[in-house]
Amino acid sequence: MSETNQRLAALFQEMADVMQITGADVFKVKAFEKVSRTLESLDRDVAAIGPDPKKLAELEGVGKGSAARIAEFLQTGKITDHEELMATFPPTLRPLLKVQGLGPKTIALLWKECGITSLEDLREKLKGDELCEVKGMGQKKVEALRQNLAFAETAGTRIRIGSALPVAQWFVDQLRKLPQVKDVTYAGSLRRGKETIGDIDLLVAASEKDAGTISDAFVKLGPVATVITKGPTKTSIRTKRDGEDGVQVDLRVVPPASYGAALLYFTGSKEHNIAMRERAIKQGMKLNEYALTKGDKPVAGATEQEVFKALGLAWVPPELREDHNEIELAAKNALPELIKLADIKAELHAHTTASDGVWSIRDLASAAIDRGFHTIAVTDHSKSQHLARGLDEERLERHIEDVRAVAKELKGKITVLAGSEVDILVDGSLDYSNSILKELDIVVASPHASLSQEPAKATKRLLKAINNPYVTIMGHLTGRLVNKREGLHPDMRELIAAAKERGIAMEINANHYRLDLRDTHARAAIEAGVKLAIDTDAHAPVDLNELVYGVLTARRAGARCGDVINCMERDELARWIKSTRK
């Protein structure tokens, strides 16, 4: 996301938060939140649109008022409304919204009645019992606040999909063992394949009378640390903290006849759900988590498919449910046939003991054969990666010979390509000369250092790499690490245009710490007609399992098989690689 988009999105979100607490019209608050979300998911720099209110108002959810505010920001670097709003508001009050159970109404109350203006004030006041005296606050609420405050202060951000998925799968497996459970799955942002997950949503189909038994069994499972809420059909827990990965898990139990409607509802996104409900209303029906109904007559509910069908829509894959344009496409039966894990037939970015991997060329190739791949590229690090034991020219020459030897041995079983993950140096030149790169079958060019470079420099640097005639794939383009490192913020449009011109591919690095390109970048690449590569960057056998996260990200970007070079048949891929060298 561009820095301007990010700053503007933050300003609008801040205004929305403050207005909530000061008691503004809820719909006005929602409108500001919508503008913030639009800016956040925008695939281009809003500054590039310019300070023309007419053009800005074409953005989703942006009307006259917000367009004028964005234009003001683009010209002056500030928004007058924002400054005025903040002038009367303690800046330390907003973080209270992060405390579970504390909403705008209660925060306003604590502020006005008790003079609380920060988390520190709240913590102090919670030491005694005086808050119980405030209207609407009782002993239980105060106790809940004490617990949730402690959690809000230590809890990290959203957890990475690679941490969440195994936990969710474990709970699903346990619940499936219960005889009362007819069906069970995870839903939420995890099912949509988002790179980070706020909480894990589980959905169970069971008869109404068994709901209590299932909830009871759920809260007794080993990893459960705290029960947040527990009703007959809805239960929330937090798991024990394993490092930073204590996570909230919500369980809903619905009758089998409602399973599809509930799955739809709990998969979200919220925006997709709202759009679906609005569509139902327009067709004279009502949609909730129990069913699609006309009057009081149920129309659909047991499966997602029948709900979509009754609304005149094709089934929308969860990864696309972001209220982007998927409902429009589903209405025209024009949704893309998304890539599947089983479509991947080649791994084009992997490391061996030659640099920082833990397995030999042969073991890597065997693992690729076991996966049913027809091609594997050996791409160890280049010389600047000292810590990763990057290969200097001399070692690379010998390494190429080793790869060729294995390739010869395995001929007929798998194609083994001699490649390199060559460093993109700070100025955009590559870590090997072209005369060396020419020797290789495939070249993945990636940035590893100077990852906080300013955007203009980063763009120039990456452009130079793209335009090297021997580069086949641009690897983990921004160098970001999810929840850990921002990485580069280059002008993605410019890079995508250059990659298109060159005819090379851009990588979705499937490692769940990277997922780089991210979904929005990958979508922009596909829309521009640039081919994607989905690779695991495997250093060890277990890393090949990361492929699922890369495929989920590609699906979120709307990728079909034809957009991804790893789906090509052996000969087609070989021809394509050749075509990148002109």
Added chain:
DNA sequence: GCCGTTTTCGGCCCGACTGTTTTCAGTCG
């Protein structure tokens, strides 16, 4: 504040759970 296949004004998704209430407000997803 935003928006339009009933509308340029009058709507804006819908339900579960909790706590402090005597019928509901606040919060969450």
